[in-house]
Amino acid sequence: MRSLFVFPHLSLKAKLVLSYLAVALGAVLIMAVIIALAVQSYFNSTQLNALREAALYRAQYISYIYQRAGSWGKVNQIHISPNDPAVLVLTDGHGTLIACAEPAFILNGNCNDPILRNALSASLGGEIKSGYLPVVTQNGTYSSLFVSVPITLNDHTIGALFLSDPQIYPDAFPSQVNTAILLTVLAVSLVVLFFSILFATRLTQPLKSLTDAAEQMKQGKYAQRVLPPKTHDELELLAQTFNEMADTIEADMGELRRQEQARRELLANIAHDLATPLTAIQGFSEALADDMIPDVAARQETAQRIGREVLRLRRMVADLRQVSSLESRQVQLDLAPLNIHSLVDETLAVIEPECEQMGISVHNEISPWTPLVRADSDRITQVLLNLLDNARRHTPEGGRISIGAIPKGKNLHVWVSDTGSGIDAADLPHIFERFYRADRARTGGSSGLGLAIVKAIITAHGGTISAESELNKGTRITFTLPLMRSQQLSAPPQSRAVNVSPIPAKTT
Incomplete structure (x- = not known):
């Protein structure tokens, strides 16, 4: 050895x-x-x-x-x-x-x-x-x-x-025989040397290519790849594995760069969003302190404005804590069998009056016999309220909002679609990021954390969430929830109203 x-x-x-x-x-x-x-x-x-x-x-x-x-x-x-x-x-x-x-x-x-x-x-x-x-x-x-x-x-x-x-x-x-054998050994040695060099070259050339590629990657050139040899052995498998590893590293490095950029933008957005209410509070406070507002009613209005800005700050801080807790799995979910049809009916009872005032129709298209899911009803209610409120704010009069669901495999796919203004294709991959605001969501005084909270809740349930949109035609957001193993069909439920306070507009 x-x-x-x-x-x-x-x-x-x-x-x-x-x-x-x-x-x-x-x-x-x-x-x-x-x-x-x-x-x-x-x-x-x-x-x-x-x-x-x-x-x-x-x-x-x-x-x-x-x-x-x-x-x-x-x-x-x-x-x-x-x-x-x-x-x-x-x-x-x-x-x-x-x-x-x-x-x-x-x-x-x-x-x-x-x-x-x-x-x-x-x-x-x-x-x-x-x-x-x-x-x-x-x-x-x-x-x-x-x-x-x-x-x-x-x-x-x-x-x-x-x-x-x-x-x-x-x-x-x-x-004489020994002399002949010696000459034969010398001839065989030359032949063996030639083929040894040939075989060693063929064996080490792929390894040299891998070494050179690894050296390039060490220098930060993550796009480096190698051509797998057609040897149908461990060398070919090693080259393929290296390329797959390089793909993963390149993707991870790209994601790290994107996350670093997102972190900088997050800090900038937090600073900006905190600066606006703090500036308002400072201005109103100085006006009150300097007796610049002689009218009693005006002073009361100013004090109320200060209170609203403080509430806005508190809501922003609470949302940040909620996103952080959900993403770090510090929130304990109360998982239980859940009838998504009934939950949507209860949620629509909260938001439907506002939609009627805006001339928007809302429809629950989920079958009453849809299989049960295993989820936290309070958290899923929060998800639905955020998505419905976001759809309401960006759907014009005469528009339509619908909620549907269909079981696929081990999950239930639930979607909220609207006929609103839509989202630009460049913004679509980022709408679930913290503080990200697409053009369609820059109004309404949102904190930019609503969809981030929605994604964190769905991820905590082991599901996924995605969005499809087309400008001036509407948006469809789909999320998945795990089905109960029994896959029992629920009986048609009776809709009932619940005392759920609407979540203020705070989505992207």
Whole structure:
């Protein structure tokens, strides 16, 4: 496991190349050693068997000649020659040297060599001995393979024959084989090196692209992406995951920038909205303090104006606290089964008189058999009052406001639509933000927190809220509430009025 970390300063590509090379060469070297040993063993076995067969054949032939001649002299004259390329030594049954012949290129005399004499002695005892005999030539000293066999006649040992061929060098052929193996290893090493570099490049190139892209992102270039390799493996998955992560980071950074901008605008809006009533209070207070208003009725009116501005400030602070509490989940919701049709009827009973005075018709289009939802009735009433009041303030005389609902999946989708002035497309994504005022909502003295409160309440219920609008045609705001698991159908309810005070106009 440490092979990749032996050279800590090398690149991953270099480490991979070295690892591939080490594994491949290790395997090749092991195979080379096995082959060399096998070749050496096969060569020795083959040469030994051939020399043994030659020695046994000569021993048998010498026995035949000895039997016909009746003496060793005839054998020596016929079969032992200085021109014989082999070292050939013959003894009688008592170990007496009969003949010894060596090739002319052997410089050292081997006839009395201890290895030779010991082998002949063993053969006189009936053994076949083999080994290596050192021979000295002009080209150096070699180990020559030898065989010593007994010469028998009628199952009696009559002598021994020592045969060695100095032209058979046990190290010559294996040396040639080893040279060939070494050249093969070098050739394989070059091939392995080439393919190691090729494979390592293909493996590390996507990683290099990812590293470069990550470096670019570290410098704030969040639009950086990589081209996933068509490898159908972990590298392709890693590149795809990186791109998805980059998409998320880019979106998050964009959202952070937008939130930072919204925070600045929020502070500016709070400062502006607080400054207006405070300036009015200051002016009215100074006028009263300096007796600039002599008329008693006028002074009372001024004091009432101060009270209204104070109430406006208190309402703004209360709304801010409410939004903050809802968004931080500090408000405990009283969740219970809720019939949305009945709740809409109760809410319309509060706002319908004002709509009638403005010539606006209001319609509850929710079916009485709509499934129950799990919600806090007081909070949902607040949501409906805010949305209905917002629709009322921006719907002209003769307009229409309707409320509908339909179950989809695990949620009930509820919408409030009007035929009012509509919202510009540029303002639509921001109408649920704190203090955001679109052109259609800049009148009426609102605090700019109404829709922010609505969104916070719906989010606290685990629902969502969205808006669709078209200028001069109307607006539709849709929110979702979770249905009861039982999905029970409610019976047609009887509408009843409740004592709910309308929420002052304070939406976007």
